[in-house]
Amino acid sequence: MSIHGHLRGLALSFLLISLTCLGARIAPAQDAGELLLDAPVSQQSTAENEEEDIPDEYFDEAIGFLEQCQAKPQLQSHYDCECLSSSLLDLRIKTGPDVNTSSLLLQLDGKCKSAVNLAGAEYEQCMTSYYAQPKGVPAEKYCSCFANTYAKMFERSPAKPSAKLSVALHQRASLACRDPELARKLYPEISSMISN
Numbered sequence: 001m002s003i004h005g006h007l008r009g010l011a012l013s014f015l016l017i018s019l020t021c022l023g024a025r026i027a028p029a030q031d032a033g034e035l036l037l038d039a040p041v042s043q044q045s046t047a048e049n050e051e052e053d054i055p056d057e058y059f060d061e062a063i064g065f066l067e068q069c070q071a072k073p074q075l076q077s078h079y080d081c082e083c084l085s086s087s088l089l090d091l092r093i094k095t096g097p098d099v100n101t102s103s104l105l106l107q108l109d110g111k112c113k114s115a116v117n118l119a120g121a122e123y124e125q126c127m128t129s130y131y132a133q134p135k136g137v138p139a140e141k142y143c144s145c146f147a148n149t150y151a152k153m154f155e156r157s158p159a160k161p162s163a164k165l166s167v168a169l170h171q172r173a174s175l176a177c178r179d180p181e182l183a184r185k186l187y188p189e190i191s192s193m194i195s196n
Helices: 003-024 032-038 041-053 056-071 073-078 081-095 101-107 115-128 139-156 163-178 180-186 188-193
Strands: none
Touching: 056 073, 056 081, 056 101, 073 115, 081 101, 115 139, 139 163, 139 188, 163 180, 163 188, 180 188
């Protein structure tokens, strides 16, 4: 099997499991693969027929976008690339071939944010930015607080990622971890995100 065929198979599996999970409204801990195996034969063959009706170009577009997303550290640190790629494929299936990719990507704006990826990236950056760490506080403790607070605020923010947003989040997360009481007074909207 070629790499293209293997990637297409992975994309199809991911899409089918995602659609099955959403359609059946299962709990996240439940195994979607078991649902496919336990489904009546008529449902299984319907899913296979739907898979065959999706043009290869749609999968190629989604896989290409996934690869581009994963190759861009800034994008990968802020978003779940697999979620974006799957969402792009879903939109392409709904809209057909006449809508350009850029228009579809604009519709995904603000979706698939990843607090987990962002917290990891911010923690790594914080640990190497000694000048930004407060004196008298262990680096791991401060950076963990900073990264998690920053990521939570990003995930909950309705604003588009920008330099302005990044500066505002950095300022609030830093203050929240240096002086939680002052942060609560100045920014009551982030009170629930401050750990101490």
